Amino acid sequence: MAASTGKGGVTSFQKKSRTKTLQIPGTRPSSQGNQLLVSTGVPSLDHIIGGGIVVGTVLLVEEDSFGNYARLLMKYFMAEGIMTRHPLLLSSAELHPKQLLRDLPAPVSDDIGKAALHQEDVSSEKNVEKEATMKIAWRYQNLRTEQPELGAFSKFGHYYDLSKTMSSEMIDTAPSRLFYLPDELPLEEQGMWNSIRNPAYVKLLQSIQDVVREGQFDLTVPQPKDVSRTVLRIGLHSLGSPLWGEQDGGTSHDTSLPHFLHALRAVLRTSLTACLITIPTHLFQDMAFTRRLEKLCDSVIRLESFAGSEKEQNPAYKDYHGLLYIKQLSQANSLLSYMPDCNDFAFKLRRKKFAVEKLHLPPELQDSQQREQDDPVAALKTPSTGCFSTSGKSKLDF
Amino acid sequence: MFTELNIILGFDHLKPPKGQFVLISDSLTDGSFLIHHFLSLYIKGGWKVCLLALAQSFGHYNAVGQKLGVPLTQAREKGQLRFIDGLKCSLQMYTCTPQEGQGENPLRVLRDKKATLRPLYDLVKTQVCSEEGVLDGPTLLLVDDLSVLVSLGVSAKDVSDFMHYCRVLMCPTQQSQGAIVSLVHKDADVEDEENSTLFRHMAYHGTVHLAVEGLSSGYSRDVHGQVTVTFRNVQDPSQSQTRKRRLQYKVEERNVSFFAPGTSRAVL
Numbered sequence: 001m002a003a004s005t006g007k008g009g010v011t012s013f014q015k016k017s018r019t020k021t022l023q024i025p026g027t028r029p030s031s032q033g034n035q036l037l038v039s040t041g042v043p044s045l046d047h048i049i050g051g052g053i054v055v056g057t058v059l060l061v062e063e064d065s066f067g068n069y070a071r072l073l074m075k076y077f078m079a080e081g082i083m084t085r086h087p088l089l090l091s092s093a094e095l096h097p098k099q100l101l102r103d104l105p106a107p108v109s110d111d112i113g114k115a116a117l118h119q120e121d122v123s124s125e126k127n128v129e130k131e132a133t134m135k136i137a138w139r140y141q142n143l144r145t146e147q148p149e150l151g152a153f154s155k156f157g158h159y160y161d162l163s164k165t166m167s168s169e170m171i172d173t174a175p176s177r178l179f180y181l182p183d184e185l186p187l188e189e190q191g192m193w194n195s196i197r198n199p200a201y202v203k204l205l206q207s208i209q210d211v212v213r214e215g216q217f218d219l220t221v222p223q224p225k226d227v228s229r230t231v232l233r234i235g236l237h238s239l240g241s242p243l244w245g246e247q248d249g250g251t252s253h254d255t256s257l258p259h260f261l262h263a264l265r266a267v268l269r270t271s272l273t274a275c276l277i278t279i280p281t282h283l284f285q286d287m288a289f290t291r292r293l294e295k296l297c298d299s300v301i302r303l304e305s306f307a308g309s310e311k312e313q314n315p316a317y318k319d320y321h322g323l324l325y326i327k328q329l330s331q332a333n334s335l336l337s338y339m340p341d342c343n344d345f346a347f348k349l350r351r352k353k354f355a356v357e358k359l360h361l362p363p364e365l366q367d368s369q370q371r372e373q374d375d376p377v378a379a380l381k382t383p384s385t386g387c388f389s390t391s392g393k394s395k396l397d398f
Numbered sequence: 399m400f401t402e403l404n405i406i407l408g409f410d411h412l413k414p415p416k417g418q419f420v421l422i423s424d425s426l427t428d429g430s431f432l433i434h435h436f437l438s439l440y441i442k443g444g445w446k447v448c449l450l451a452l453a454q455s456f457g458h459y460n461a462v463g464q465k466l467g468v469p470l471t472q473a474r475e476k477g478q479l480r481f482i483d484g485l486k487c488s489l490q491m492y493t494c495t496p497q498e499g500q501g502e503n504p505l506r507v508l509r510d511k512k513a514t515l516r517p518l519y520d521l522v523k524t525q526v527c528s529e530e531g532v533l534d535g536p537t538l539l540l541v542d543d544l545s546v547l548v549s550l551g552v553s554a555k556d557v558s559d560f561m562h563y564c565r566v567l568m569c570p571t572q573q574s575q576g577a578i579v580s581l582v583h584k585d586a587d588v589e590d591e592e593n594s595t596l597f598r599h600m601a602y603h604g605t606v607h608l609a610v611e612g613l614s615s616g617y618s619r620d621v622h623g624q625v626t627v628t629f630r631n632v633q634d635p636s637q638s639q640t641r642k643r644r645l646q647y648k649v650e651e652r653n654v655s656f657f658a659p660g661t662s663r664a665v666l
Contacts, residue, residue, distance in 0.1 A: 032651060034461065056556075195511075197492065202492065202493065204495040205492060205493060206493060209493065220432060233405070250630060255549070255550055255551030258549045258550060258551075259488070259492055259508065259550050259551070260492070262485070262488050262489075262492075262546065262549075263488055263489040263492040263493065264486060265455075266485035266489035267488055268488065269454075269458075269485065270455065270457075270458065271453040287587075287588040287589075288588045288589060288590035288591075288593075290588075291585055291590065292545075292549040292590075293586050294535070295545070295546075295549070295583065296546075296549065331428060331430065332454070332458055333457060333458050333461040334461065334462065334465075334651070335431055335434060335462050335465060335466075335649060335651065335652070335654070336431075336650065336651065337428075339622070341619060342617075343617055378468075390453050
């Protein structure tokens with residue numbers, strides 16, 4: 001058996017890769033092998049959208065009614081960027097981006113511990129191994145121990161603890177650019193729509209373009225080989241809310257936001273960026289407008305929280321805090337998008353963790369109803385999965 | 399290029415048909431795999447192709463083209479493929495200041511309410527025709543997609559005027575040299591007036607209509623949807639006006655397989 005203490009692998013077998021993929025810490029290639037993915041910060045969400053956000057595309061999160069869970073997803077996205085040392089660009093109109101950044105979830109302690117104590121661990125492990133000689137697997141005696149992780153920042157997908165906040169030194173040392181609408185655009189100019197375009201969106205797109213150009217994320221500009229490349233994370237919180245100047249609830253005749261998304265796609269496709277946008281689509285009266293926005297983004301998920309609705313009391317949903325719908329998945333650079341097994345997902349927010357799971361009904365509720373009409377579990381069993389919800393069931397009320 | 403679809407459509411993959419206006423419409427799903435099908439079919443058939451790309455970048459078509467065996471970068475260098483980058487024009491229009499002016503941008507209509515899509519038509523004409531102003535050999539105009547223009551604020555009337563002019567240029571009769579393939583979104587569950595008006599206009603132009611939609615029974619991992627092919631018979635009034643075929647499909651990494659409804663490999 002050819003054992004080799006080569007460049008750090010256990011065997012000398014090197015997989016021959018035909019394409020030269022960029023090696024960027026914090027990213028990984030997709031299952032098809034030709035696209036780079038970055039993590040959203042929530043590993044269960046990464047799993048259901050096909051591994052992560054494809055670099056060069058937009059993940060649109062349609063907000064729930066109070067916006068809490070969408071804001072939480074944005075915080076996870078930013079926290080993941082800090083852990084993987086990706087530069088951030090965060091924009092917000094309502095609360096100052098600094099406030100959003102101050103309140104990020106702290107990573108679970110072994111991840112930072114490993115990075116800090118990496119040097120001491122390696123040397124101590126080596127000493128321990130020398131003493132214990134192997135009796136049975138003596139062929140493996142000369143091999144090095146398993147390569148310790150390069151560091152927390154090259155891992156894909158970290159776990160976070162919501163009960164603690166990330167230390168401020170970590171946040172302050174991370175490269176970030178903040179866009180707070182009232183600072184960038186004085187209040188007088190915001191309401192003026194003398195052209196077809198909303199000046200707030202134009203300003204935002206210009207600052208995105210500036211950051212892409214200065215930070216050398218642009219793929220069309222050739223870079224020298226020794227410059228290490230990284231991915232820019234763009235988070236646009238609560239775009240399209242009335243604070244951005246969206247008038248009359250987004251009717252179909254309003255083209256400022258669709259044009260912004262189209263131009264944003266042009267910028268993102270030729271640069272190393274991944275973008276997460278949250279839009280409060282529940283404020284838009286016209287479904288057609290929402291549909292147009294969805295078509296101009298690559299992946300779309302919608303959050304529906306139970307807070308304040310009648311579903312909160314429904315015993316079938318008692319383990320969860322809301323539902324998550326996948327409306328569209330990215331088809332950029334490939335013929336097919338990732339196809340999940342099913343489309344019934346729910347999320348729950350525990351004290352320390354936010355997780356997304358497949359929705360499954362409890363096998364039996366404690367007190368089952370006498371009449372089938374009142375039974376909430378039976379009501380949920382009508383097929384409402386998939387692209388269409390064909391509920392043709394008519395109830396006869398007596 | 400999907401061979402099963404070619405057989406159903408009656409298109410010969412060695413000699414793609416002339417004078418056809420293919421309209422692709424999709425409802426609640428994504429029909430853009432058909433765009434890649436026609437792109438690879440006509441490039442392999444040796445036609446000149448003008449791709450008006452409003453929805454995706456060149457890298458996207460190239461990446462899919464490589465999987466289907468059609469190297470688009472080489473076709474572009476040789477001149478067989480003329481690519482009009484709609485994303486770049488739209489970005490330029492969005493960020494340029496009024497002082498700079500719109501210059502030669504074909505999508506001037508996005509800023510200037512009084513303009514139409516005339517500059518875009520002129521650009522297509524220069525790409526497709528020779529100096530005399532007639533078609534230079536068999537040429538295909540591929541538009542991906544028209545609903546993006548509607549979302550960006552162009553009225554359905556302007557878009558249908560543009561397509562009318564293109565049709566007169568490329569394939570006014572079944573014997574002309576050119577062909578057009580275009581894609582329109584037509585979601586069944588929302589009431590999008592502009593898109594439905596546009597679709598209705600386009601339906602009268604089209605000789606072949608491919609309607610892509612999801613299954614009526616819901617989401618399935620093995621059968622991704624169904625395609626209804628409608629042939630409009632404008633030539634021969636004695637025969638029945640339209641002929642319909644329905645197929646189900648499944649999108650895979652390098653191919654899309656089409657089969658008769660109910661004969662999916664997962665079911666049989």
